[in-house]
Amino acid sequence: MKRASNLSAGALSSYRTGLQAYDPDKLGLGPLMVQVNGGGDGSFVGPMPIAVVRPMEASTAIPLSFPCAMQWSNKAASQWDWIFAADVSAAAVTRRLGMFRLDRLTGTATYDGFVTVTFPGTSEAKTIRGLRLDYKTESVGTVGVSGTALTGVATQFLANKVCVGNRIGFGSTDPDIITQWYEIGAIASDTGITLTTNAGTISAGSVYVIEDLRLAMIVISVTTNLGGLYLVKGLRRELFSSGGGVVPAAVSTDSIKACYFLKDAATGTALASMGGAMEDPLDASSRYMWVLETLANPVMFKFNIRAALTVATGYSTNAFVFKTGAGGVLTGAASQLNNGRLAQAFHGPGSGKDCIYFTTATRIYRTAEVSTITTGSTVWLIDNMTEVPPGGVSTYALGGGMQAIEYSGFIDRFVVTTTGASGTRSYITQYRTDGGQMDRIILADFKQIDQGSADASITPFPSINASPMSAWIEGGMAYLARFGITAIINQMWCVPLGADWEFAASTGSRVIFPRLSTQGASKFVQAFFTGVEVLGGATGKNLGMSPQPIRMYYRTGGISDNSGGWNLLTNSGDMSGVGGADYVQFMAEYRMDNTMIPGRLLNVGAIFLDSSMSDNWQGSSDIGTNITTKTFGFRQSVAYGTAVPRLTVQLFDAESGVSLGSDDSVTKAWTWEKTTNAGGAWGAYNTTDRANADTYVRVTPTSLADNIKVRAVIREY
Numbered sequence: 001m002k003r004a005s006n007l008s009a010g011a012l013s014s015y016r017t018g019l020q021a022y023d024p025d026k027l028g029l030g031p032l033m034v035q036v037n038g039g040g041d042g043s044f045v046g047p048m049p050i051a052v053v054r055p056m057e058a059s060t061a062i063p064l065s066f067p068c069a070m071q072w073s074n075k076a077a078s079q080w081d082w083i084f085a086a087d088v089s090a091a092a093v094t095r096r097l098g099m100f101r102l103d104r105l106t107g108t109a110t111y112d113g114f115v116t117v118t119f120p121g122t123s124e125a126k127t128i129r130g131l132r133l134d135y136k137t138e139s140v141g142t143v144g145v146s147g148t149a150l151t152g153v154a155t156q157f158l159a160n161k162v163c164v165g166n167r168i169g170f171g172s173t174d175p176d177i178i179t180q181w182y183e184i185g186a187i188a189s190d191t192g193i194t195l196t197t198n199a200g201t202i203s204a205g206s207v208y209v210i211e212d213l214r215l216a217m218i219v220i221s222v223t224t225n226l227g228g229l230y231l232v233k234g235l236r237r238e239l240f241s242s243g244g245g246v247v248p249a250a251v252s253t254d255s256i257k258a259c260y261f262l263k264d265a266a267t268g269t270a271l272a273s274m275g276g277a278m279e280d281p282l283d284a285s286s287r288y289m290w291v292l293e294t295l296a297n298p299v300m301f302k303f304n305i306r307a308a309l310t311v312a313t314g315y316s317t318n319a320f321v322f323k324t325g326a327g328g329v330l331t332g333a334a335s336q337l338n339n340g341r342l343a344q345a346f347h348g349p350g351s352g353k354d355c356i357y358f359t360t361a362t363r364i365y366r367t368a369e370v371s372t373i374t375t376g377s378t379v380w381l382i383d384n385m386t387e388v389p390p391g392g393v394s395t396y397a398l399g400g401g402m403q404a405i406e407y408s409g410f411i412d413r414f415v416v417t418t419t420g421a422s423g424t425r426s427y428i429t430q431y432r433t434d435g436g437q438m439d440r441i442i443l444a445d446f447k448q449i450d451q452g453s454a455d456a457s458i459t460p461f462p463s464i465n466a467s468p469m470s471a472w473i474e475g476g477m478a479y480l481a482r483f484g485i486t487a488i489i490n491q492m493w494c495v496p497l498g499a500d501w502e503f504a505a506s507t508g509s510r511v512i513f514p515r516l517s518t519q520g521a522s523k524f525v526q527a528f529f530t531g532v533e534v535l536g537g538a539t540g541k542n543l544g545m546s547p548q549p550i551r552m553y554y555r556t557g558g559i560s561d562n563s564g565g566w567n568l569l570t571n572s573g574d575m576s577g578v579g580g581a582d583y584v585q586f587m588a589e590y591r592m593d594n595t596m597i598p599g600r601l602l603n604v605g606a607i608f609l610d611s612s613m614s615d616n617w618q619g620s621s622d623i624g625t626n627i628t629t630k631t632f633g634f635r636q637s638v639a640y641g642t643a644v645p646r647l648t649v650q651l652f653d654a655e656s657g658v659s660l661g662s663d664d665s666v667t668k669a670w671t672w673e674k675t676t677n678a679g680g681a682w683g684a685y686n687t688t689d690r691a692n693a694d695t696y697v698r699v700t701p702t703s704l705a706d707n708i709k710v711r712a713v714i715r716e717y
Helices: 501-507
Strands: 002-008 014-016 027-029 033-037 043-047 051-053 064-074 079-087 094-103 108-118 126-138 142-146 149-153 167-170 182-189 192-195 201-206 208-221 228-235 245-247 258-262 273-278 288-293 299-304 320-323 341-343 355-359 363-367 381-386 402-408 413-418 426-429 440-442 469-474 477-482 492-495 521-531 550-555 583-590 601-610 617-620 632-636 647-653 659-664 671-675 696-700 710-716
Touching (some): 027 033, 043 583, 051 108, 064 094, 064 126, 064 477, 079 126, 079 492, 094 126, 094 208, 126 273, 149 201, 208 273, 228 288, 228 299, 273 355, 288 355, 355 402, 363 402, 413 469, 521 550, 550 601, 601 710, 632 647, 632 710, 696 710
Parallel strands (some): 064 469
Antiparallel strands (some): 002 601, 033 043, 043 601, 079 094, 094 108, 126 208, 142 149, 142 201, 167 208, 182 192, 208 228, 228 258, 273 288, 288 299, 299 320, 355 363, 402 413, 426 440, 469 477, 550 583, 632 696, 647 710, 671 696
């Protein structure tokens, strides 16, 4: 008899794959996956829904772009990203930096607010061309507190470059555990700190954590030699607010809440910066940042942004390490929109090397491994990649408008965004120098605006709107910000790009369903699953969008210990060749393409044949059954209303339940006979439906051992 069993996704107990132990009876949520239990189509599992942030619609409207992000926490019960972005409005004497947070467990984005930064020295208009984030926690030694006075034992506050303005919490070295933070008001020594507010009494020997948060701005200025690298120190999350925190210009003191100008010389020579790249930190005193400068025949500046500074009128040359020579004339115009990323790709000519990648309109350039670049070098530009769209130029025209590049180690791919003008496309690609095609096209231009006042039934997604995009990818999460200064085009989207099924084998971005009981199944017939077909558009204005596809896998073995391999289901869900098992388990992977609207899976299930008797048949102990000849009889008790379908007879050991063999009415390896007069005369089996109450079928197996108690079952095949 056919039976069905299914699971509804929204209400299942869950665990986080990679962070918690595998559990065959719970829903396994891979990276970037969420479970929502909102009722109806709002109860689903899949990649995080796209979140959109609208800084131009906040109480203080600021056009923000150039996102940079970090995973602040990554636990089963707490997954937060911190995202920062730069003011890209018309040049002005102050600049604002914004902060957002994303809860990866819910896909909810929160705009915390902004800070206003005053630049040191001459008050003149400046434009930000790049933004980078430096974050470090400090927990060396132990501390005790009395009121606002903090005393450390074996602490290294000055040596490890802690800044006034940073925040400190007590009782844990994990920032995610801290519930009460205090601002650092002064640092007297490696062991002495003054807090800005009373913390009461905290026993000596307590553990603590300080968050040292800095933002590096790459700037051009009206007076060109005042352009270059500016470093904002002493930040803390609470400083970013809807009313705006304040960061003053540095004057003569290092390691305080202030904006510092990191010069290469007394008169700076970074005149036309276009972007930069930051290396991983080496220690508390060493983290190198590179600034790309001069658009046609570029040079690079190397700085140590954690160096101790001797400061005069807000300027310092202590962080400067060296400057290269000109690397060579570029092909195509270099972008000045947050250009350049340092990446250690796992493919291509730069595989395993820390290289800087940056774009011109028609090329992607790669530098030498940064550890090999020396002062004055003119051979640091190593190779470049040309724009060749997927399918070739006869499939998609060359855009010639590449603007910014980002690398995701999560998927080992580069994301290249373009101007978006005249139909130019953006790409996900490996870096290659053989003239081959880029891997994939992403983003689409639907002209959807995504303002907060838009129709409430729309589904937000990153539509290009003929505007350049800047991207940052952190842990597979893409933060895409359009470069625009009006509320119409200045939005930032949080997109789970790394959830694409192409990369799921390496990223684990999948959903593993609890095992589904199919006790007594003799064979499987079909799998089924349902997902949301259209998101939004409830007003009847045709504003809905189709989510991306979902593909499903199944396994019937190795479920309890997660050792079983997975089998890809076809679109039909056919499982007719799969033998019976007590459990089946399903796994889902998701596609992230042009619109990047993730699919939403509502439920999964399976149809199978169990080992019980069909409702259309009854066992017959007197007519057709003969112990001597080992023949088994069955009475057709209910008509099908059409020809009798293909039947199967299976014999079981009534004591152990072990199958003794089976045959079906088409194969007929055994002897099949039929009667319509209560056994008076038996003839060849046929598929004519029930003629009367005396319609019987009997089946004699080719061979059957003696002295066995047999349970005989007939059902639809």
